Amino acid sequence: MHNSMTQKPHELLAETLAAEMDKVNDLIQTRMASEHAPRIPEVTAHLVGAGGKRLRPMLTLAAAKMCGYQGDHDIRLAATVEFIHTATLLHDDVVDESAQRRGRPTANLLWDNKSSVLVGDYLFSRSFQLMVETGSLRVLDILANASATIAEGEVLQMTAAMDLKTDESIYLQVVRGKTAALFSAATEVGGVIAGASEVEVKALFDYGDALGIAFQIADDLLDYQGDSKTTGKNVGDDFRERKLTLPVIKAVAQATDEERAFWVRTIEKGRQEDGDLEQALALMVKYDTLTQTRADAFGWATRAKKALEALPDHPVRQMLHDLADYVVSRLN
Amino acid sequence: MHNSMTQKPHELLAETLAAEMDKVNDLIQTRMASEHAPRIPEVTAHLVGAGGKRLRPMLTLAAAKMCGYQGDHDIRLAATVEFIHTATLLHDDVVDESAQRRGRPTANLLWDNKSSVLVGDYLFSRSFQLMVETGSLRVLDILANASATIAEGEVLQMTAAMDLKTDESIYLQVVRGKTAALFSAATEVGGVIAGASEVEVKALFDYGDALGIAFQIADDLLDYQGDSKTTGKNVGDDFRERKLTLPVIKAVAQATDEERAFWVRTIEKGRQEDGDLEQALALMVKYDTLTQTRADAFGWATRAKKALEALPDHPVRQMLHDLADYVVSRLN
Numbered sequence: 001m002h003n004s005m006t007q008k009p010h011e012l013l014a015e016t017l018a019a020e021m022d023k024v025n026d027l028i029q030t031r032m033a034s035e036h037a038p039r040i041p042e043v044t045a046h047l048v049g050a051g052g053k054r055l056r057p058m059l060t061l062a063a064a065k066m067c068g069y070q071g072d073h074d075i076r077l078a079a080t081v082e083f084i085h086t087a088t089l090l091h092d093d094v095v096d097e098s099a100q101r102r103g104r105p106t107a108n109l110l111w112d113n114k115s116s117v118l119v120g121d122y123l124f125s126r127s128f129q130l131m132v133e134t135g136s137l138r139v140l141d142i143l144a145n146a147s148a149t150i151a152e153g154e155v156l157q158m159t160a161a162m163d164l165k166t167d168e169s170i171y172l173q174v175v176r177g178k179t180a181a182l183f184s185a186a187t188e189v190g191g192v193i194a195g196a197s198e199v200e201v202k203a204l205f206d207y208g209d210a211l212g213i214a215f216q217i218a219d220d221l222l223d224y225q226g227d228s229k230t231t232g233k234n235v236g237d238d239f240r241e242r243k244l245t246l247p248v249i250k251a252v253a254q255a256t257d258e259e260r261a262f263w264v265r266t267i268e269k270g271r272q273e274d275g276d277l278e279q280a281l282a283l284m285v286k287y288d289t290l291t292q293t294r295a296d297a298f299g300w301a302t303r304a305k306k307a308l309e310a311l312p313d314h315p316v317r318q319m320l321h322d323l324a325d326y327v328v329s330r331l332n
Numbered sequence: 333m334h335n336s337m338t339q340k341p342h343e344l345l346a347e348t349l350a351a352e353m354d355k356v357n358d359l360i361q362t363r364m365a366s367e368h369a370p371r372i373p374e375v376t377a378h379l380v381g382a383g384g385k386r387l388r389p390m391l392t393l394a395a396a397k398m399c400g401y402q403g404d405h406d407i408r409l410a411a412t413v414e415f416i417h418t419a420t421l422l423h424d425d426v427v428d429e430s431a432q433r434r435g436r437p438t439a440n441l442l443w444d445n446k447s448s449v450l451v452g453d454y455l456f457s458r459s460f461q462l463m464v465e466t467g468s469l470r471v472l473d474i475l476a477n478a479s480a481t482i483a484e485g486e487v488l489q490m491t492a493a494m495d496l497k498t499d500e501s502i503y504l505q506v507v508r509g510k511t512a513a514l515f516s517a518a519t520e521v522g523g524v525i526a527g528a529s530e531v532e533v534k535a536l537f538d539y540g541d542a543l544g545i546a547f548q549i550a551d552d553l554l555d556y557q558g559d560s561k562t563t564g565k566n567v568g569d570d571f572r573e574r575k576l577t578l579p580v581i582k583a584v585a586q587a588t589d590e591e592r593a594f595w596v597r598t599i600e601k602g603r604q605e606d607g608d609l610e611q612a613l614a615l616m617v618k619y620d621t622l623t624q625t626r627a628d629a630f631g632w633a634t635r636a637k638k639a640l641e642a643l644p645d646h647p648v649r650q651m652l653h654d655l656a657d658y659v660v661s662r663l664n
Contacts, residue, residue: 114426137467152366152369154453156369
């Protein structure tokens with residue numbers, strides 16, 4: 001037995017849901033197989049095998065368990081959300097021309113862009129088959145809408161990058177597409193399949209949505225003030241890649257003419273020079289945007305915890321509560 | 333009025349289904365819109381606007397009409413299959429690094445690979461929403477399975493290219509993924525939504541499947557013996573790209589040791605020299621594989637026409653019959 005005081009909430013969730021997660025992993029193994037196209041399991045295993053916290057499938061299992069579900073469709077839906085997540089990672093790596101993912105070379109580097117695009121499509125179609133097997137039109141509706149939000153958010157992120165007109169509402173839409181839409185779909189379908197009440201289903205959606213937003217804002221903030229040893233990222237990567245995230249958006253909104261010219265040059269035109277990152281950070285300090293962004297992340301974590309109040313009193317509920325604290329605790 | 337004797341079967345179908353196709357086009361316009369990400373309609377309009385024969389949505393409308401359907405889900409399903417088709421074209425162009433599609437520069441060339449990948453994902457998620465709106469789990473099952481066959485076929489095509497172990501059964505699986513799976517799903521869902529009998533639904537699937545296979549075999553054969561003025565392709569493109577299509581597969585299967593060494597060098601190793609295409613064609617003539625491939629295409633067209641016998645006697649049925657003749661008539 002581990003001491004729950006020293007365990008991280010996702011580790012405690014993983015322990016609690018170990019039996020179900022084993023079934024999810026078995027199902028993932030079975031469904032990613034392809035008799036004639038061995039490239040598919042090769043590429044998928046590279047990514048799925050690399051671990052990751054399997055947070056999304058755990059959210060589905062946790063929601064179903066908390067709502068007293070007894071069947072086995074939660075296993076299918078957990079595998080579904082993991083497949084969707086893996087498919088989007090494969091396509092993201094092509095889009096971002098990434099060389100590393102989870103500390104390992106990306107699939108597009110190990111194989112090629114073709115493999116990443118096509119295996120991503122294959123996993124998405126596999127996820128689609130899995131969700132159809134639940135026989136629930138409502139589940140299909142939720143996941144179809146989440147897929148559209150994800151895809152639209154990705155396109156929006158691509159076109160909003162380098163564009164100083166990107167404001168907080170567009171940022172939020174990008175964040176929903178990038179992270180929160182799959183979190184909220186994961187928790188919502190867990191409740192739907194368990195036959196939870198409308199109030200509970202809504203609460204599960206709200207929890208996943210707020211958790212995902214808190215998670216992504218924290219990630220974006222850590223890009224500017226994280227310890228590269230812990231985050232595995234270099235400070236200022238987003239600035240160098242000219243991504244408009246919350247700390248910059250808030251500084252741009254208050255910029256003087258001179259400061260605006262700085263942002264136009266560095267972000268829109270991409271003509272960055274030595275000392276620009278330091279200047280950008282100085283402007284974020286001047287307008288206190290790092291602190292405000294931190295407050296936003298904590299605000300979303302609070303909303304997530306608040307949403308849980310409508311859900312059954314269950315040990316898993318406390319773990320989800322602690323998980324919301326945990327995703328922003330990296331900011332302390 | 334046109335004279336039906338001089339009209340091509342797909343033109344006659346387009347005329348017969350004009351009112352429904354207008355609705356399909358309106359729905360496509362509405363659903364490809366994206367308030368915040370204008371890149372989406374831009375890219376989609378480039379491709380959808382380029383025309384193409386809209387054969388797949390017409391197959392759905394034709395199947396529904398022939399089976400006496402009175403509702404409007406056929407419109408949604410026709411838009412669904414066109415979205416799936418457009419999404420696969422966008423991803424194919426990235427995979428093939430194509431520069432031209434339908435005589436215009438491809439989206440990946442006009443914008444970038446990112447846009448093609450992400451807008452493809454967006455259209456696929458939109459198609460998913462449209463099919464959910466029909467409320468038919470059976471339709472969802474058919475389209476989920478077709479999506480998986482398409483994606484697996486694409487990966488298989490990528491890995492089977494340049495591999496002399498590719499035999500006729502793998503070729504058939506690639507062809508189903510590339511072309512026939514969406515044709516057969518298009519006709520099958522038209523029947524399902526119309527409440528056709530099981531025998532009729534099966535016949536519609538068989539028709540679409542055989543039509544798609546005949547179409548693709550004819551396409552592959554024309555690569556070796558077509559008139560570049562009519563096909564818009566240069567003779568031997570597939571050979572130069574080291575694609576294993578039926579005329580080559582049949583020749584490889586009968587190759588002497590010396591001939592096999594030729595195929596290994598030109599297809600597997602890709603070390604092609606002047607005169608190799610002529611040598612490849614000579615081997616196809618030696619083993620009569622162009623004639624055999626032509627016979628295969630006509631055989632599938634016959635199966636397609638045969639399948640129609642189980643369907644209601646209706647003017648549209650004759651058009652579908654003539655369409656099967658038409659797709660192989662290019663070989664005369």
